[in-house]
Amino acid sequence: MKAEASPTTLLARRVLKERFGLKDFRLKQELAITRLLDGGSSVVVFPTGAGKSLCYQVPAVAFKEMDKDSGSRVPEHSGVTLVISPLIALMKDQVDALLRRNIKAAVLNSSISRDQYLMTQDDLRNGRLDIVYCAPERLNSEGAMESLKAIPGGIRLLAVDEAHCISEWGHSFRPDYLKIARFAKEANVERVVCLTATATPKVAQDICNAFDIPPEGLFATTVYRPNLRLLAQSSTRETNDLAKLTAYLRKNPGPTIIYVTVQKQTEKLAKDLAGQGFPTKPYHAGMNTPLRTQTQEQFIASNDMIVVATIAFGMGIDKSNVRNIIHYDIPSSIESYSQQIGRAGRDGLPSACLFNLSTKDFHMRNIFTYGDRPSKRSLRLLLRDICSQQRKRLQPGDTFSVSLYQQSKEVDITQTTLGIIYAQLELHFHLFRSAGSQYSSYKYTTKDANAILNDSSIEARAIVKATAKSGSAKWTHVALDDLALSSGLDRKKLVRKIDDWNDRGAIELKREGVQSMYRLERPLPSTEDIDGMVRHLDEEMEDKELQAIQRTQALITLITDKKCFAKALAEYFGEGADVMREECGHCTWCETHEQIVLPDEPPQTPDPEKVKKVLAACKIRDDPRFLAKVAFGIKSPRIAAEGLYKSGVFESMNVCDFMELVKVFTQHCPDTR
Numbered sequence: 001m002k003a004e005a006s007p008t009t010l011l012a013r014r015v016l017k018e019r020f021g022l023k024d025f026r027l028k029q030e031l032a033i034t035r036l037l038d039g040g041s042s043v044v045v046f047p048t049g050a051g052k053s054l055c056y057q058v059p060a061v062a063f064k065e066m067d068k069d070s071g072s073r074v075p076e077h078s079g080v081t082l083v084i085s086p087l088i089a090l091m092k093d094q095v096d097a098l099l100r101r102n103i104k105a106a107v108l109n110s111s112i113s114r115d116q117y118l119m120t121q122d123d124l125r126n127g128r129l130d131i132v133y134c135a136p137e138r139l140n141s142e143g144a145m146e147s148l149k150a151i152p153g154g155i156r157l158l159a160v161d162e163a164h165c166i167s168e169w170g171h172s173f174r175p176d177y178l179k180i181a182r183f184a185k186e187a188n189v190e191r192v193v194c195l196t197a198t199a200t201p202k203v204a205q206d207i208c209n210a211f212d213i214p215p216e217g218l219f220a221t222t223v224y225r226p227n228l229r230l231l232a233q234s235s236t237r238e239t240n241d242l243a244k245l246t247a248y249l250r251k252n253p254g255p256t257i258i259y260v261t262v263q264k265q266t267e268k269l270a271k272d273l274a275g276q277g278f279p280t281k282p283y284h285a286g287m288n289t290p291l292r293t294q295t296q297e298q299f300i301a302s303n304d305m306i307v308v309a310t311i312a313f314g315m316g317i318d319k320s321n322v323r324n325i326i327h328y329d330i331p332s333s334i335e336s337y338s339q340q341i342g343r344a345g346r347d348g349l350p351s352a353c354l355f356n357l358s359t360k361d362f363h364m365r366n367i368f369t370y371g372d373r374p375s376k377r378s379l380r381l382l383l384r385d386i387c388s389q390q391r392k393r394l395q396p397g398d399t400f401s402v403s404l405y406q407q408s409k410e411v412d413i414t415q416t417t418l419g420i421i422y423a424q425l426e427l428h429f430h431l432f433r434s435a436g437s438q439y440s441s442y443k444y445t446t447k448d449a450n451a452i453l454n455d456s457s458i459e460a461r462a463i464v465k466a467t468a469k470s471g472s473a474k475w476t477h478v479a480l481d482d483l484a485l486s487s488g489l490d491r492k493k494l495v496r497k498i499d500d501w502n503d504r505g506a507i508e509l510k511r512e513g514v515q516s517m518y519r520l521e522r523p524l525p526s527t528e529d530i531d532g533m534v535r536h537l538d539e540e541m542e543d544k545e546l547q548a549i550q551r552t553q554a555l556i557t558l559i560t561d562k563k564c565f566a567k568a569l570a571e572y573f574g575e576g577a578d579v580m581r582e583e584c585g586h587c588t589w590c591e592t593h594e595q596i597v598l599p600d601e602p603p604q605t606p607d608p609e610k611v612k613k614v615l616a617a618c619k620i621r622d623d624p625r626f627l628a629k630v631a632f633g634i635k636s637p638r639i640a641a642e643g644l645y646k647s648g649v650f651e652s653m654n655v656c657d658f659m660e661l662v663k664v665f666t667q668h669c670p671d672t673r
């Protein structure tokens with residue numbers, strides 16, 4: 001006999017029908033939602049496009065219904081559902097869809113105007129919203145945090161989209177995600193739902209740990225998609241991959257996404273395919289937004305188009321009839337592979353996913369893997385810079401600002417890695433807390449001089465007085481820090497004044513030089529402490545590098561093993577034999593029972609003559625990793641500053657193993673061992 005549904009389940013079903021116009025819940029939606037409505041927190045692991053959004057949208061509406069039925073809260077004190085998502089472009093679509101259903105939703109991110117921002121803040125303060133979306137970076141702003149904490153009725157539900165980003169084991173760790181759990185505690189969030197399409201058991205555990213969610217709060221469904229044929233082939237350095245690809249595409253027509261690693265390759269391969277008569281377009285993050293939107297729209301409407309893309313393509317593309325996903329280069333991990341093949345055959349019809357395994361792409365993949373880890377020298381420089389002499393007099397509670405863009409160049413660390421290190425300093429070392437960001441430079445041209453002259457506020461008068469000398473120059477520069485200091489006025493109020501002129505159309509404004517602000521939590525460390533911190537950070541970076549290598553290796557093993565690909569994939573994501581009892585029957589292994597063999601093309605041992613040439617071209621001996629990067633062909637700000645790209649030695653040893661190169665060059669940098 002079927003168990004009687006609980007009142008909360010009944011309410012969830014009613015909301016689904018009446019407010020979303022849908023008949024039944026899918027997968028484990030109902031279980032996850034019921035748990036949330038009963039006061040628990042949930043982790044939802046459903047494949048892409050399976051319907052994760054409803055898991056927070058239904059509760060967001062249901063809370064108000066619950067309050068109405070019980071009479072426990074007046075509507076203005078029903079609180080809000082806060083959704084944290086990194087996908088700013090998709091937020092707007094979701095909000096528009098909700099507004100059409102008369103569900104009060106809004107976004108708080110960099111894409112909205114100041115007026116919209118103020119209106120949303122007002123709506124939040126007065127309890128007029130059901131759902132508000134924001135990006136994780138928002139939690140770096142002290143002001144934003146305070147206003148979210150002050151919502152009447154509080155945050156009933158915090159929904160964390162792409163929740164795998166919280167795990168340092170995950171394939172796309174984002175440091176800002178670590179701050180979400182801290183925020184949840186500080187803001188007394190009532191319950192949390194974390195959503196992701198890909199989580200290994202270890203990542204799911206990390207998510208549960210971060211938000212204190214017990215095992216019964218985890219709702220995961222299988223990644224197995226019976227309509228997808230997982231195919232793979234390998235090629236040697238001599239193989240004509242393009243000929244193989246075109247032969248495949250002729251046999252397997254239909255909308256196709258081909259994934260490659262770098263932007264340049266999207267352009268080249270798209271041109272090659274178009275030259276052979278295939279309707280092909282490239283897509284990557286370096287293209288301008290209108291062109292990207294146009295390509296995406298054409299692809300969605302088309303029945304035969306091919307897009308050659310980097311990983312930038314695919315998020316939020318709801319196209320049901322993608323017939324082929326081709327990995328022309330090796331993806332970074334099983335998680336990325338699984339997420340990308342998930343875009344094929346959403347209509348349930350047979351579709352194919354072809355994986356091309358070639359040692360040729362290892363070099364490019366390794367550039368990404370090894371390029372992110374900074375050298376010990378860089379870490380030391382960074383910490384010395386943060387704790388520089390002029391900051392020594394700062395006391396806990398004081399703020400300081402840094403241009404991460406500038407610092408990345410000075411200490412030779414990529415901006416992504418810099419972000420991770422700052423998060424470590426904040427969360428593990430408790431050195432400081434992010435306190436938002438500010439621009440270092442403001443300049444404007446006047447559009448309505450009267451509006452400015454008639455503004456009698458003290459801020460307006462101070463700005464006009466300070467900039468009076470700019471005469472006929474097109475742009476009037478405002479040196480804000482100097483002005484705040486000389487006038488004794490609050491910098492924030494001066495900024496607000498300039499923003500206000502801009503919003504009212506009195507000026508056209510340009511802001512430049514983003515600076516991140518930090519509020520010191522404890523005195524800055526001494527020189528000895530810095531050494532300890534450098535060691536600690538270096539070990540963490542080494543761990544991360546190792547994880548990245550292992551992730552790619554796990555994918556290669558999956559493809560070259562004597563095993564059904566679909567079964568191996570399901571097992572990787574922690575699904576036991578009970579979920580996939582039999583082999584899929586139509587992957588390359590199931591069809592041929594022949595192992596895919598990685599060509600025997602091992603890296604070459606470093607040639608001493610080439611090593612000598614690198615050393616002759618580059619006099620630097622304080623950083624072996626730097627020399628290895630030059631030889632291997634990994635770009636970095638310091639290599640650019642030294643003018644080494646065109647030296648002839650850059651990338652001259654790209655057939656070697658990178659770690660082997662580090663070892664060799666360490667022997668030539670005696671003081672760094």
Ligand SMILES: Nc1ncnc2c1ncn2[C@@H]1O[C@H](COP(=O)(O)OP(=O)(O)OP(=O)(O)O)[C@@H](O)[C@H]1O
Binds near residue numbers: 050
């Ligand atoms: N129970 C349901 N009944 C019918 N349609 C549903 C149901 N649940 C979700 N959908 C629809 O499925 C589509 C995909 O849902 P949604 O965007 O939430 O997927 P997702 O899991 O968040 O995907 P992604 O991983 O791409 O973010 C939407 O059009 C949604 O309306």
